[in-house]
Amino acid sequence: xxxxxxxxxxxxxxxxxxxxxxxxxxxxxxxxxxxxxxxxxxxxxxxxxxxxxxxxxxxxxxxxxxxxxxxxxxxxxxxxxxxxxxxxxxxxxxxxxxxxxxxxxxxxxxxxxxxxxxxxxxxxxxxxxxxxxxxxxxxxxxxxxxxxxxxxxxxxxxxxxxxxxxxxxxxxxxxxxxxxxxxxxxxxxxxxxxxxxxxxxxxxxxxxxxxxxxxxxxxxxxxxxxxxxxxxxxxxxxxxxxxxxxxxxxxxxxxxxxxxxxxxxxxxxxxxxxxxxxxxxxxxxxxxxxxxxxxxxxxxxxxxxxxxxxxxxxxxxxxxxxxxxxxxxxxxxxxxxxxxxxxxxxxxxxxxxxxxxxxxxxxxxxxxxxxxxxxxxxxxxxxxxxxxxxxxxxxxxxxxxxxxxxxxxxxxxxxxxxxxxxxxxxxxxxxxxxxxxxxxxxxxxxxxxxxx
Amino acid sequence: xxxxxxxxxxxxxxxxxxxxxxxxxxxxxxxxxxxxxxxxxxxxxxxxxxxxxxxxxxxxxxxxxxxxxxxxxxxxxxxxxxxxxxxxxxxxxxxxxxxxxxxxxxxxxxxxxxxxxxxxxxxxxxxxxxxxxxxxxxxxxxxxxxxxxxxxxxxxxxxxxxxxxxxxxxxxxxxxxxxxxxxxxxxxxxxxxxxxxxxxxxxxxxxxxxxxxxxxxxxxxxxxxxxxxxxxxxxxxxxxxxxxxxxxxxxxxxxxxxxxxxxxxxxxxxxxxxxxxxxxxxxxxxxxxxxxxxxxxxxxxxxxxxxxxxxxxxxxxxxxxxxxxxxxxxxxxxxxxxxxxxxxxxxxxxxxxxxxxxxxxxxxxxxxxxxxxxxxxxxxxxxxxxxxxxxxxxxxxxxxxxxxxxxxxxxxxxxxxxxxxxxxxxxxxxxxxxxxxxxxxxxxxxxxxxxx
Numbered sequence: 001x002x003x004x005x006x007x008x009x010x011x012x013x014x015x016x017x018x019x020x021x022x023x024x025x026x027x028x029x030x031x032x033x034x035x036x037x038x039x040x041x042x043x044x045x046x047x048x049x050x051x052x053x054x055x056x057x058x059x060x061x062x063x064x065x066x067x068x069x070x071x072x073x074x075x076x077x078x079x080x081x082x083x084x085x086x087x088x089x090x091x092x093x094x095x096x097x098x099x100x101x102x103x104x105x106x107x108x109x110x111x112x113x114x115x116x117x118x119x120x121x122x123x124x125x126x127x128x129x130x131x132x133x134x135x136x137x138x139x140x141x142x143x144x145x146x147x148x149x150x151x152x153x154x155x156x157x158x159x160x161x162x163x164x165x166x167x168x169x170x171x172x173x174x175x176x177x178x179x180x181x182x183x184x185x186x187x188x189x190x191x192x193x194x195x196x197x198x199x200x201x202x203x204x205x206x207x208x209x210x211x212x213x214x215x216x217x218x219x220x221x222x223x224x225x226x227x228x229x230x231x232x233x234x235x236x237x238x239x240x241x242x243x244x245x246x247x248x249x250x251x252x253x254x255x256x257x258x259x260x261x262x263x264x265x266x267x268x269x270x271x272x273x274x275x276x277x278x279x280x281x282x283x284x285x286x287x288x289x290x291x292x293x294x295x296x297x298x299x300x301x302x303x304x305x306x307x308x309x310x311x312x313x314x315x316x317x318x319x320x321x322x323x324x325x326x327x328x329x330x331x332x333x334x335x336x337x338x339x340x341x342x343x344x345x346x347x348x349x350x351x352x353x354x355x356x357x358x359x360x361x362x363x364x365x366x367x368x369x370x371x372x373x374x375x376x377x378x379x380x381x382x383x384x385x386x387x388x389x390x391x392x393x394x395x396x397x398x399x400x401x402x403x404x405x406x407x408x409x410x411x412x413x414x415x416x417x418x419x420x421x422x423x424x425x426x427x428x429x430x431x432x433x434x435x436x437x438x439x440x441x442x443x444x445x446x447x448x449x450x451x452x
Numbered sequence: 453x454x455x456x457x458x459x460x461x462x463x464x465x466x467x468x469x470x471x472x473x474x475x476x477x478x479x480x481x482x483x484x485x486x487x488x489x490x491x492x493x494x495x496x497x498x499x500x501x502x503x504x505x506x507x508x509x510x511x512x513x514x515x516x517x518x519x520x521x522x523x524x525x526x527x528x529x530x531x532x533x534x535x536x537x538x539x540x541x542x543x544x545x546x547x548x549x550x551x552x553x554x555x556x557x558x559x560x561x562x563x564x565x566x567x568x569x570x571x572x573x574x575x576x577x578x579x580x581x582x583x584x585x586x587x588x589x590x591x592x593x594x595x596x597x598x599x600x601x602x603x604x605x606x607x608x609x610x611x612x613x614x615x616x617x618x619x620x621x622x623x624x625x626x627x628x629x630x631x632x633x634x635x636x637x638x639x640x641x642x643x644x645x646x647x648x649x650x651x652x653x654x655x656x657x658x659x660x661x662x663x664x665x666x667x668x669x670x671x672x673x674x675x676x677x678x679x680x681x682x683x684x685x686x687x688x689x690x691x692x693x694x695x696x697x698x699x700x701x702x703x704x705x706x707x708x709x710x711x712x713x714x715x716x717x718x719x720x721x722x723x724x725x726x727x728x729x730x731x732x733x734x735x736x737x738x739x740x741x742x743x744x745x746x747x748x749x750x751x752x753x754x755x756x757x758x759x760x761x762x763x764x765x766x767x768x769x770x771x772x773x774x775x776x777x778x779x780x781x782x783x784x785x786x787x788x789x790x791x792x793x794x795x796x797x798x799x800x801x802x803x804x805x806x807x808x809x810x811x812x813x814x815x816x817x818x819x820x821x822x823x824x825x826x827x828x829x830x831x832x833x834x835x836x837x838x839x840x841x842x843x844x845x846x847x848x849x850x851x852x853x854x855x856x857x858x859x860x861x862x863x864x865x866x867x868x869x870x871x872x873x874x875x876x877x878x879x880x881x882x883x884x885x886x887x888x889x890x891x892x893x894x895x896x897x898x899x900x901x902x903x904x
Contacts, residue, residue, distance in 0.1 A: 004494045005501055005543050006531060014489035014559065021490065037466035038473065042456045043495075043533075043564055043580050044517075049457055062524050065496075067533065069518040070579075071568035079458065081495075081519065081533075091457045107466065112495055112564065116523035127522075128495050 001122060008120035008127035012236070015313060018260025019239050020130065024110065026162045026257065027132060027234065030154045036106040036134060041088045043112075044079040050087050053212040059179020060084065063115040065127075081114040086180070086205075086231060089135045090213035097217050097227060100139045104147070108134040123240030124197070124452050131235030137215055137227040141206065144228035148202045151232040152185045155200035158234070163242040164255035164370040165189045166377045167199060168400065168447055170425030175409050178231075182206040188424040188447065189241050190377045194397035196424045196449035197241045202232035243314075245373050252314030253336050255369050256362040262293045263358060264310045268303045268322035280321050283331070283354065290355045311336060316365045317358065326351075333357070337365045337372075381447075390436050390448075394419035397450045404432035404442035411438040421450050453574060460572035460579035464688070467765060470712025471691050472582065476562065478614045478709065479584060479686065482606045488558040488586060493540045495564075496531040502539050505664035511631020512536065515567040517579075533566040538632070538657075538683055541587045542665035549589060549669050549679060556599070557589040575692030576649070576904050583687035589667055589679040593658065596680035600654045603684040604637045607652035610686070615694040616707035616822040617641045618829045619651060620852065620899055622877030627861050630683075634658040640876040640899065641693050642829045646849035648876045648901035649693045654684035695766075697825050704766030705788050707821050708814040714745045715810060716762045720755045720774035732773050735783070735806065742807040763788060768817045769810065778803075785809070789817045789824075833899075842888050842900075846871035849902045856884030856894035863890040873902050 002011045012020060028038070044067060051057045060083045067079040082088065093105055114128045134151060138144040152169055159167045167187035177184040181203040189197045209215070210226035219225050239258075246253040256262050265287075267273075267280040277298070284296040295315075297306050303320070310318055320332040330348045338345035349357045380399025384390035393401045394415070405411070405426065412423055415437050423446050430442035437448075454463045464472060480490070496519060503509045512535045519531040534540065545557055566580045586603060590596040604621055611619045619639035629636040633655040641649045662668070662678035671677050691710075698705040708714050717739075719725075719732040729750070736748040747767075749758050755772070762770055772784040782800045790797035801809045832851025836842035845853045846867070857863070857878060867889050868874055875898050882894035889900075 002544060002547070005540060006494050006496045006498055009494040009496065011494070011540075011544055012492040014491050017491045018489070020492070037470070039466050039469045040464040040472070040582060042458050042461040042463070043566065044458045044461065046458055064522070065519045065531075066521040067517045068520045069530075070516070071570060072514050078521075079517075088457060088463075092454060092463055095454070114495065118523060130492060 003122065008117065010122050010126050012130075015260060016239070019254070019258055020236055022258045022260060023158070023162070023236075023238060024132075026158055027154070028110075030158065031108050031132075031134065034150060034154065036108045036136075039107045039109060040111070041085050041092065041109060043082055045082055045087050047078045047080060049091060050080050052087070053180050053209055056086060056180035056209075060115075063117060065114045065116050082111070083113055083115045084231075084233070085109060085111070085113075085133055086135065086209055087213070090209045090215060090229065093135075093137050093227070093229075094214040094216075097137060097215050100217055100219050103137055103139040103217060103227060104143065105137040106134075107136070108132055121452065123243070124237055129235050129237065131233050133231060133233045136230045137210070138229070139217065139219065139225075139227065141228050144230050145204055148183070148185060148204045148230050148232065151230075152187065152200075152202040155187050155202065155232070155234055159187055159189065159199055159238065160370065162255070162257045163238060164257075164366060164373060165199070165238075165242055165245050166370065166374040168425060170427045170447070172201070172425055173407065173409075173412055173423040173446075175412055176423060178203045180205060180208055182208065186425050188400075188449075189245065190380055190400055190449070191241065191244045191452070192376070194380065194399050194450065196400060196447070196451045197237070197244075198424070198451065199238050199241050200232070200234040203230060205229045205231070246314070246369055248339075250340070251312030253369060254314035254316060256316045256366045259314070259316055260293060261295045261313075261315045262362055263287065263295075263317040263319060264315045265294065265296045265319045265321060266303055266306050266310070267296075267298065268320055273323060276321060276323055276326060279326050279351075283319070283321065283351070287355060287358065292355070292358065316362060319354070333361065335361060335365055337368045384436055387436060387438075391415075391419055394421040394448055394450065400424065400447045400449050402445060402447055403436035404430040404434065405444055405446035406435035406438055406440035407443040407446075408435075408438070408440060411435060411440065414438065415448060421448050423447070424449050424451065455574065458579075460569065462574050462578050464582075467712060468691070471706070471710055472688055474710045474712060475610070475614070475688075475690060476584075478610055479606070482610065483560050483584075483586065486602060486606065488560045488588075491559045491561060492563070493537050493544065493561060495534055497534055497539050499530045499532060501543060502532050504539070505632050505661055508538060508632035508661075515569060517566045517568050534563070535565055535567045536683075536685070537561060537563070537565075537585055538587065538661055539665070542661045542667060542681065545587075545589050545679070545681075546666040546668075549667050552591045552669055552671050555589055555591040555669060555679060556595065558586075559588070560584055560586040573904065575695075576689055581687050581689065583685050586682075586684045588682045589662070590681070591669065591671065591677075591679065593680050596658075596682050597656060600635070600637060600656045600682050600684065603682075604639065604652075604654040607639050607654070607684070607686055611639055611641065611651055611690065612822065614707070614709045615690060616709075616818060616825060617651070617690075617694055617697050618822065618826040620877060622879045622899070624653070624877055625859065625861075625864055625875040625898070627864055628875060630655045632657060632660055634660065638877050640852075640901075641697065642832055642852055642901070643693065643696045643904070644828070646832065646851050646902065648852060648899070648903045649689070649696075650876070650903070651690050651693050652684070652686040655682060657681045657683070698766070698821055700791075702792070703764030705821060706766035706768060708768045708818045711766070711768055712745060713747045713765075713767045714814055715739065715747075715769040715771060716767045717746065717748045717771045717773060718755055718758050718762070719748075719750065720772055725775060728773060728775055728778060731778050731803075735771070735773065735803070739807060739810065744807070744810065768814060771806070785813065787813060787817055789820045836888055839888060839890075843867075843871055846873040846900055846902065852876065852899045852901050854897060854899055855888035856882040856886065857896055857898035858887035858890055858892035859895040859898075860887075860890070860892060863887060863892065866890065867900060873900050875899070876901050876903065
């Protein structure tokens with residue numbers, strides 16, 4: 001990733017884009033397996049269309065980038081670059097839906113969006129970002145609510161089992177809801193600096209958008225009804241979170257399932273060594289044939305330089321192959337999830353067992369990275385019993401601070417004022433009778449934290 | 453595809469987007485096989501950056517959509533929505549390239565772009581479109597020239613062997629060159645109405661962009677040199693061309709390699725027929741397991757209604773499965789490339805042979821659609837021997853009209869004035885001594901045509 005020549009934007013270089021391609025593949029397969037199809041809707045939204053859902057426009061208008069000139073002339077109406085696509089997609093759904101037979105509509109879009117934020121931060125908050133946005137319409141509130149939970153589950157699955165980032169899934173508070181939503185759910189991860197990162201959201205809109213944009217259908221009982229809609233999104237921010245969670249002082253550590261390169265082969269020889277080179281190429285072929293994402297590094301730099309580079313890039317496994325290894329019919333396998341010289345970091349594996357051993361090792365690294373992150377999250381999730389401790393832990397950025405909470409906006413605002421921390425999400429029921437922050441009756445169990 | 457609520461833009465609905473996903477997969481595999489990697493660069497380009505390459509900005513400025521407001525405030529500098537990304541990518545390459553060891557840089561981007569055209573036409577010319585743009589930098593002119601031809605070859609391969617659309621590959625005339633290019637090459641297809649469609653382009657920039665954006669490298673001989681750059685692009689317009697070329701009076705005909713659904717199974721039964729349904733599901737499982745993109749249509753509508761719908765959508769093969777078929781251990785297979793009731797349109801196939809027969813049939817349909825389009829192109833490619841015939845054929849929109857041509861801009865302008873036709877592309881050498889259009893010495897063999 002590099003800073004771009006336009007403020008607040010980044011360039012995703014091939015290695016970073018390779019991570020995105022892996023995340024896209026994993027999400028896309030799950031969307032399709034749950035009955036969704038992809039489609040594409042325009043980048044630009046006429047202002048008159050954007051303003052129809054009151055809360056939605058109030059939430060997004062301050063962040064809109066406006067196109068006012070095109071083809072050398074001023075435009076009669078300003079066009080917003082989509083900050084999200086509810087507006088356009090709901091307008092189209094209104095045309096596509098007449099009968100309950102047209103429902104559910106289960107569509108996802110892979111797209112870029114622009115949100116004109118004052119403060120940006122590479123990968124975590126950029127003016128333009130790549131994401132997917134799912135938009136669905138249903139014939140009943142129950143079905144819509146199930147969809148929202150299903151996709152929240154997909155996000156938690158991908159975060160934990162692909163990116164190896166443990167998360168808390170729950171509902172956002174009223175003040176943190178998506179503009180126009182009845183309920184917003186999120187997955188929240190914890191970064192090593194003690195800040196929380198929202199990594200995916202799923203929204204229930206009830207019939208709000210259907211009313212604003214006219215999505216009506218004749219139900220099985222012949223009555224005319226407004227559809228129930230949802231949306232859900234995950235962006236490349238998930239990759240930023242993954243890098244922060246797993247990185248160490250030698251650079252990135254990429255979980256195998258996300259790694260564009262799962263294993264790199266570094267041949268070790270002084271001068272020309274046809275034998276070592278040939279063996280390295282043969283091994284590469286064999287591993288590629290067995291379905292591994294493998295790279296053979298034949299560049300002219302020294303082995304040490306290459307080790308360093310691939311460690312920095314977080315490639316899960318490095319295979320070193322030299323004349324001595326070759327003579328012994330073996331390779332040296334180095335795993336990136338263990339520290340330098342830590343026990344088990346390097347092992348010797350018989351050349352012919354490499355594919356089998358590699359598969360097992362990659363699975364183990366996937367689990368080990370998740371376990372490390374999970375241990376961190378658990379040790380930095382702290383139940384506060386009194387207001388003083390609660391405020392102190394939040395100020396110290398101690399992690400996810402859990403309390404029985406009243407769900408009152410005024411309480412949340414007071415905590416934010418005192419600590420700059422916010423609610424991340426809540427689960428029901430509360431595990432105590434009164435709110436630790438303000439003493440009112442508790443309604444839910446909440447995670448508070450500083451956040452990005 | 454549907455018209456969008458913003459002028460000149462379209463919505464790609466799931467079936468159309470499925471075609472795009474297939475085209476992307478086929479192109480992307482070829483880009484990777486030729487050593488390219490994907491990356492992502494920003495949507496927005498500061499005006500000061502856009503204006504550095506004189507010819508480039510003159511070509512694109514009239515088509516730019518400008519962002520002038522963001523976050524509720526006027527911007528200090530206008531930002532262009534990318535009409536193409538040379539400017540941003542070359543700016544980044546200038547930072548990434550120091551030595552010949554950093555070359556070649558072989559990067560592709562999948563992206564949306566906006567060109568503010570006065571006249572638009574769904575799929576063929578839309579304000580926003582999806583495409584890929586390859587951008588490469590090389591240490592020598594020869595290597596860059598080879599890259600340009602290699603990617604032109606990839607486009608011709610995908611057009612002919614995936615989209616089943618025969619094309620002429622050749623060089624564009626000076627007046628039709630990409631803004632800032634030394635040489636532009638294209639593939640050109642012929643639509644049923646006799647108009648040509650440019651379906652992919654590949655450009656040699658020499659050192660123009662490297663000079664304008666400062667891409668310098670120290671060569672092996674220690675001298676400081678500017679890199680040689682190229683770019684090449686294909687958009688969803690290729691799909692518009694494919695639909696026009698293959699469509700008939702019953703709707704689309706999709707070549708199997710592009711088809712989101714290769715085969716649809718329509719069970720035929722009155723009322724409940726557990727046996728037929730079960731057999732249809734079993735067949736679907738078997739075909740899906742064998743790697744076919746198969747859909748089982750179990751909707752409540754009549755078989756006739758379904759036949760019509762899937763014919764309109766151009767699914768290459770329909771399998772009908774009824775109680776009588778089942779009793780005979782067979783299915784009825786209907787191919788979309790044959791006319792209604794044409795010999796061979798319907799055949800009966802033993803149920804157990806279906807996967808094997810289907811693979812062969814899909815291959816045959818792929819070839820047959822290409823052969824039909826090729827025959828049309830050949831019968832509508834006409835060598836004109838004199839100016840009068842040449843002008844008449846162009847006015848009649850008779851197809852690709854081929855002549856020995858002088859390559860003079862004035863001649864081309866006069867032909868356009870008289871007929872509204874333009875040169876599509878040229879190949880060397882000329883097959884006659886003098887230009888059929890103007891009588892000057894001929895330099896190349898050119899295709900002229902009306903175009904989209």
